[in-house]
Amino acid sequence: MIEIKGLTKRFGDFTAVDHLDLTIHTGEFFGLLGPNGAGKTTTISMMSTVLLPTEGGIAIDGQPLTRKASAQKRKLSVITQEYSMRQDMTMDEVMEYQGRLYNLPRKVIREKSDELLDFVGLTEFRRRTVRHLSGGMKRKLMICRALLIEPEILLLDEPTAGMDALSRRQMWNLLRQVNGRNMTIILTTHYMEEAEALCDRVALINRGKLQKLNTPAALIDELGAFAVDETTEEGLKSRYFHDRSAAIAYLTEAGAQASFRATTLEDVFVECAGRKIG
């Protein structure tokens, strides 16, 4: 279990994360959503100890997570938003470096690397240096690297950014598989359909503060499961209804300029963040 209590990070006068409180259960697929600059990456960076909090802290299974806490860090693996790898290493070297940092035997590193690289279709490129890989390949390699150590907790900061639709779907399947093995996954993403499809619970944060926390279905229900999009002079506006008949009645009144649909997590996000995401 991960407990985040009063987590705060300030950069000078700017507060990136503001007294964030979260409890993430073992085996949970947890989404951390928010607009650009909401504090998602800063939170992940504090969870991976790259940044230290200004106030508050994080505990894993009741033990505080610090840079010295090797036992807690052993449970963690992270896929950062940026390609955080030595650009001049080959794929094999990247995997071996990771394995060595986690003190894995070389035989295990080799076998697991073979299996993972094969699974994501990178085997034939394994002697290529990171510098010469495409964005999608780098992203897949980062996922292989993270899974090499079989972590208990996987931190994913926009893991499918830059991936094509097919690769993204493959990634979802992979993440579902590893989550099925009781791996706790914390995901930040801009793709709302990704969060909706994968996450057991999501936290919506904005300007570093927790806005909402619940299951995607409960958040949608809270807003209203039925949506009517209306084209007005000010642009597209959506209205949400808890009752289907009320939505249809509104649609009939609005006429040809309106359409009816089911509410999505993106609607919750847009309402919460107050602006449309890119």
Next chain:
Amino acid sequence: MGILTVLWEKWVEFRRDFYKITVAAMISPLMYLLIFGMGIQTTSHGEPYLHFLIPGIVAMATMTGSFSAIAQNMSVQRLYEKALDQVMVSPTPLWQFILGQIIGGSLRGLYAGGIILLLTWPIRTDLIFNGLSIFIMFLNGTVFSTIALVLSFLAKSYTDAPRFTAYIITPMSFLCNTFFSTEQMPAGFRQVISLLPLSQTSAMIRAIANAEKPGVFGFVVLGVYLVVFGLISVVFIYKKKNL
């Protein structure tokens, strides 16, 4: 184990960039030897100037080799590649990572100094280089690796690494007992310069080369630099809020 992991990473880098590293380590010292030692044929204290110059160049090569191996690499890893994040999140104790960097950097310095010894081998100088000289070269490398680590943790941009070289390494190369004795400097300035690590390294290697005993003071100076900058780099990696 963490130390061995870092040394493995350094070995991978060395193996890949062997020719670049070797040529880069040779060019400047070789130029100095050719121009000052052989081109402009002078004497110093009644001896050929080359006898004075070689120990200084060896000390300088270990300094630049170690410093550049760490400063450039760590700045890029921390600020551009973000590869340091991989280390930070791993269970490898961070002090072992620091120690691995120091040893790895020092070995690169030792390699650079070794090349100079090899290149000057055919010149019959009767200068003595023994195990203690090698130890001093290694110690000098550890000092400049730790300095490079601290500076790379302070760097705001990966382009800061060449600036550090311009501000620290280049002045030391010329002032610290490499090309001329610090004894010839004005009082006050002389004492400051002689407290810099390269001055002591050059003096000790030169003393051994001339069959003299190196002073203990030199080891103390290098030891103090190593401990102070080593501790700062450990404190930085554990305590710096925004690494």
